[in-house]
Amino acid sequence: MQLKLSFVAGLIAASALATAAPLEQQERGINIDISKRAKLTVDGSSQIDWNKVDAHMASLRTKYAKSFANYEKNTGKVHSLKRDLPEHLTKRATGSVALTDQEGGELWTGTMAYGTPSQSFPIDFDTGSSDTLVNPGAYTPSQSSTSKTNGDQFSTSYGDGTTASGTIYTDTVHIGGLNAANTAIGVSNQQFIDSSEGSQGISGMAFPQLAAFGSNYLPYFYSLKQAGVVSSGKFQFDLRTSGSSLYLGGTNSAKYSSTPVYVGIDSNQGFWQVPATVNTQSIDSIVDTGTTIIVAPTSQAKTLFKQLNLPTFTQDGSLYAYFNCNSPPKVTFKYGSYSKTLSAATTSFGTTNSGQCVLSVAGSDLGLNAWVTGDSFLQNVVAIFDTDNNRVGFANKA
Structure with missing residues (x-):
């Protein structure tokens, strides 16, 4: 038979799991x-x-x-x-x-x-x-x-x-x-x-x-x-x-080599959705290990590309920026008090056929008003997802 959803029951089950977080040394x-x-x-x-x-x-x-x-x-x-x-x-x-x-x-x-x-x-x-x-x-x-x-x-x-x-x-x-x-x-x-x-x-x-x-x-x-x-x-x-x-x-x-900084989320939204800034631009960030690069709404990507003074091109409806590989731009994400600039290796996800580096932030209309923050950012940090306290933590790699 077709599954009949009982969301209230699910919320009760989920909330039963959200107990106070145990001390770090007690975690198995x-x-x-x-x-x-x-x-x-x-x-x-x-x-x-x-x-x-x-x-x-x-x-x-x-x-x-x-x-x-x-x-x-x-x-x-x-x-x-x-x-x-x-x-x-x-x-x-x-x-x-x-x-x-x-x-x-x-x-x-x-x-x-x-x-x-x-x-x-x-x-x-x-x-x-x-x-x-x-x-x-x-x-x-x-x-x-x-x-x-x-x-x-x-x-x-x-x-x-x-x-x-x-x-x-x-x-x-x-x-x-x-x-x-x-x-x-x-x-x-x-x-x-x-x-x-x-x-x-x-x-x-x-x-x-x-x-x-x-x-x-x-x-x-x-x-x-x-x-x-x-x-x-x-x-x-x-x-x-x-x-x-x-x-x-x-x-x-x-x-990790720094104390994790945690930022609270609203778990009722379903996503690991965190407020952030990128080069001072305020955004909503979905922290997504299932996404390769960083994908922003096109209008917000344009703002970043303009701040960085980068030329752009369109490919299959998505907007990309490129730069001289010897001079990578500075792209900095800030979550709460935690700030991380993309490394030179993760600022680009590859090159064009003319040898220009393509920025790892792309503008594309995915049907959502948020940035999908994927691998190009996550390779710079250790990311902690806390279902007990509804928060995401970030720390520097050891």
């Missing part, structure tokens, strides 16, 4: 090795592969269209950040792109397993969404003695009326030595993510309000917390060119 956490599964450049070159970039932008439009649709279905309200896409971009967030997310981006992949005996598969950890979804064949419920289903279906709708759908199961999740029973996993009826680069699905780490499953099924990290296998509702991303990690159930102070 576990480290998960993660790695980058793709790049936006041509193999063996710094030159940008624009087909991958265009696909990544289209996928972001799809992703946020999904999240807004789920939010509205769960809460009965239109999300405050939602903006209508221009007509020429609407179809890019629907149809075949929606059913197959050809990300082509620098997504962060680790190993997760479900079932008894466990079935392992590589999966992208994404703080910009809330469900654990896998392609058909990645997880086979009939091969697990602990798999259950009520026959509940998940369905994600798009602007042109098409849907991606499948069946919700619960089973024991295994990740980094942690185990939690009755954790939700959705098995899609069709391939929805390109598996050629290693990943078989997406595991969302945002809040239940964005879940396509509805609030009767908590995201997997909440299930770990509920099962008591982690004592803290924090998780930490440390993204690097090598040796990246996801730490579940606390913070790993060996990874």
Whole structure:
């Protein structure tokens, strides 16, 4: 049967998890090795592969269209950040792109397993969404003695009326030595993510309000917390060119060299959405490990490009700026009292065919009035996501 959402029940379940944060030394956490599964450049070159970039932008439009649709279905309200896409971009967030997310981006992949005996598969950890979804064949419920289903279906709708759908199961999740029973996993009826680069699905780490499953099924990290296998509702991303990690159930102070600065969020909005400034321009920032570069609303990107005095060009409807690679501009993000300037390596995500560096901040209409702050920023910091106290923390890397 079609899943009937009970958002009030979900909020009660979620709030039960939001206990006072334990002391750092009492946190029982576990480290998960993660790695980058793709790049936006041509193999063996710094030159940008624009087909991958265009696909990544289209996928972001799809992703946020999904999240807004789920939010509205769960809460009965239109999300405050939602903006209508221009007509020429609407179809890019629907149809075949929606059913197959050809990300082509620098997504962060680790190993997760479900079932008894466990079935392992590589999966992208994404703080910009809330469900654990896998392609058909990645997880086979009939091969697990602990798999259950009520026959509940998940369905994600798009602007042109098409849907991606499948069946919700619960089973024991295994990740980094942690185990939690009755954790939700959705098995899609069709391939929805390109598996050629290693990943078989997406595991969302945002809040239940964005879940396509509805609030009767908590995201997997909440299930770990509920099962008591982690004592803290924090998780930490440390993204690097090598040796990246996801730490579940606390913070790993060996990874950072400064005291974390925390900024509060409104968890009712579903996203890890934080007020910030970029070169003095006030913005809303969605901290999203599932996004490669930094994507701003076009008008706000233009303001930054003008401040930096950079020339621009348009590619597939998105606006980019470029500069001499020997003279990178200064792009500084400030969250509360924490300030971080992009490193020279992360100020650009590749070069044009003429050898100019392209700024890692792009302007694009994704259908939301916020910056999507992805990998190009996150590789400069250690980011801590605290579900106990509804806040995001930032610290310098060790």
